[in-house]
Amino acid sequence: MSTRFSSSRRFPLLTTLLTVTAVTVAAVGCASGPQGPAQTADAFLSAFADKDVQAAADLTNLPEKAAPALSSAWDQLQAEELIAHSEPPRVTGDTATVDYTYEWHLPKNRVWTYSGQLQMGRSEGAWAVRWNSANIHPQLGNTQTLQLRGLPAPKARVNERSGSDVLVPGPIYRIFFDRKGTADPVGVANSLAIALRQFDERLTPLSVLTAARRAEGKFTVITLSEWEYNEVSGDLANLRGVSYDKQWDMVPTDRRFAPDLLTQIRKTVIDEVDGKAGWAVLTVNANGADVDVLTEVEPQASPSFSLSVDRYIQNAAQRAVDLRQEQAMMVVMQPSTGAILAIAQNAAADADGPVAASGLYPPGSTFKTVTAAAAMSAGLADPETVVPCPSTIIVGDRTIPNYNLFTVGDVPMWQAYERSCNTAFAKIASELGGQDLRTAAAALGVGPDYAVVGLPTVSGSVPESDELVQRAEDGIGQGKVLMSPFGLAMVAATIAHGTTPVPYLISGHPTQITGDRTQLAPEVVDGLRLMMRRVVLGGTAERIRDQGEVYGKTGEAEVDGGSHAWFVGYRGDMAFATLVVRGGSSDNAVAVTRDMLTALPAGY
Template sequence: MSPGKRRGILIGGALLVVVIVAAALFLLNSGGSAPEAATGATAVESPGALDPTSAITEYLQDLSENNPDAAGRLTDDNAAAVVALRSTRNTLNPVSVTGKLTVLQPTPAGAKKTSGTFSLSWTLKPGQVWTYDVPFELAQGGGRWLVHWAPSLLHPKLEAGQRLVISTAAQDTTAVVDRDGKPLVISGAGGVKPVEGNPAPLLRTAITGQITAAAAGGFAVTRVDAGGKSVETLFGKVAAEGAKPLVSSLSLAAQGAAQAAVDGYQGSAMLVALDTGSGDILAVAQNAAAGNAPKALNGLYEPGSSFKIATAVAAIQQSGLSAASPVDCPGVATIGTRTVKNEGFELGATTLQTAFARSCNTTFGQLALALPADGLKKAADELGLNADYDIPGLKTELGKVEPAASKDEQVEDGFGQGRIQASALGGALMAATVATGKAITPRLWHDLETTVVKGYSPPPAPVLGEVRKLMRAVVTSGTGHAAAAAGTVFGKTGTAQFGDGKQATGWFVGYRGDVAFAVVLENSNDSGPAVQLAAKFLKAL
């Protein structure tokens, strides 16, 4: 029987007894007339349990099931209990917690207090199980039994103002550094914390979560005072001084430039940067408007015309085109049964390079329709958008590109407005693949391996040589001209409408030297701000 069902039976049974007794007394006093239904009043259940055993048993069940709100309601200090239980659980981050009642003193009739002992067992990580006994007290109030709250319910030595933390070093030491050896995370008697300024807030959990697993055996639960000073190590042992810090792929310089760039934008903005040679994730940044969830790493959006990189790969590789090939770019065209429009321009007879640079939808809708049904998917596969990686500490999604279900959908896919999806990380990976001609394996660590769940093979070198010409023209003479002052930048803009078409996501995907990047602006309705944001980032580097 589940805890909830057992609790419901206890409470329900007690209420039934109360109702039967009340009804019997009424009948005795009124000569047998049935009572009229009460109106306008609803009984509110008081906190606590009907008997001592239920109170402590249910408290331990809620504690084990990670339900601090329910456990707190079974104590005589709900607010303090909930805060302490939730904070401790989040800090120790256990695999599981088990509480078991071991001793409960008999409760004579009429007694208002009792006490006992329960055991608490924390499975903190494989092979690290911390078990100890905890004395407790129960008191009755208003006919209900409550657990008396005190910090010692978390550990018998824990006093008011103190807390439990995970420690990996006897004193503050650098636990994680960036790729250049600059400190990112400090670990010590006060726990694990980022360096001043919290330079990579989106990756804080990912980074700190890997520390204890790689800290050369250092792992301890420490009791600290209100100021974070260690009072006593309660479990495990700290690492010996001089333990080697983990090396992350992040660059503090790139991360700072990326964060400053997105913070300077009023709407929702995200930016990911990769090292094209090593696959290092150099920066992952979002501003406050984008929220706290790491959408830059796993949020999937229609990529709009930034997906024309893949359409160009497919047209060059599968249809035999080159950057200089003649194409047609009318302002409006009926392609299949779809009416496709450009953003207020037409080029007429032109070249693939110019159509790409100016982002001509009618050209790329026609190119897509001429491909096999799986032609765009094959190109997306070769650019890594359907790849999958297991990066320690991160949940990532690169993209989702499937064969078109119809010719109309194939036309829309050609300029990224069909069912095509990509993340900012996927966009940066696509750009890095074009830059290097190699399959890129993104990584967050130099010490911990990224697992390739589903890899990919890049397009042939001659194909990518033509695509690079197209991407350079975007900046020198096309829609990405605002990035020209940031150096030799290669890129592709994109604007993807969604919903009822009144809102659109802005993209700029590209690379400069050994840095590939993707900027995604939610609801920007224009790719121009994305280009400007990328230029700001690149200039800061």
């Protein structure tokens, strides 16, 4: 039967398992020591397990060598506990062999188990453990020591839809400038701008100097990846007042790829990128060189984060919005899955934060899509229902005009939608119930809260109203209704798919939805599709007619200082919403969307 010994750090010394109590001996051969090989081996293992290394060493024939070796094993392994098992000895005359099993408990719940043999010898009637390093581990040489070594886990990466990396673990360099550290701040600002503008075209000598004057001390000019820093480190090295620090972070592989979006994603995943570290126990020689690996547990990397963002669509959308001087933004979504394919904002829009997904704006005539859905759901009208489209209409005490006072007379609702007739849809909205617009908006995806992991979103706000004038103004997107480009992309995706998709950005991180989401009847969806196609074929979005089977709705929302330009719609399994803030004619938003579509590779 085997005998088990445990460190007293966690369990009491198992002296009850010993047939003879271990007694420290001053020298091998003392008559008061253990009298048999089993008792001596058990006493040695018990003392070693209890970290009483001197007592264990005194049971060997070379205590002066055994004591430091046994102590080194505990220290180098950073051990928390040792459990030792022994087997009955095999005795041949004055020698014996005792099999042992050690179970080391190491930091961070690591357990290392192995077996070996103690060689025993009898001299002048007393048994002792014949010392060599195999008494600690069978592969440990007499001039070697054990060493516990952590193996860091590879950190997770973030990749886009096709699998290419967009965020990778690595060092970043923050470049600081303190104008008080130089006698020539103007010259240093100029040198910084020259060296760094290749990474951020907004950096100019004036912008650097202005920021330096506003700062009380040093301020961050730019953050660079390692390869970017290496490219300019020589230019920065001798600039007085310029310094840097180096930190680990998640680093964009392309700083021009969805910079605002990747900033949000980095904040989301930064605490989840660490994998599970591995560990190993090695033998090390007297010179500190590694000799052998005795045990190894491989580190486990966290799985990569896969974004729904499509590199080609994102880049095409980004280039399209970057062509505008005004704030411009676009959201592109896959109706069949809810995958957010692109979130693009130009630098002017970035100044206000992630507005493409959470900024609220009056939607203008794009909201006529919601009004038409409400009218069809309430049985008030269908696409063929004839509605009046005079140049102006009076609702309560409010006179509502068409753009440039155009009129087309009495026409089917689809034609009023195609021409974006304010008077027709104001009248329709005025005849709806107080909750109808809100209910239809929710069925089209606007109103519920979407907790999209990695992206702050607000779809929109559509209030209930029993007040006639407000309802009429809301019905043409000029009242109290507000929507984000994300919300209007949800509207387009719902019409394209037939039901409202659940948007998501990071695979495996489901979106939580709060709020009711009713479904539109199939005939309502069909009616909306018919009308949106008419807008492209012969209405206000003819500019984009050459880009395949596009469905859409334009909108202009009057605001102080001008009007917002909108275009929302879909093509195939790709829904989009484009906003040019104070962009004037909705044709400008159509043009931005067309630029995005024309830049896509064949097959998109």
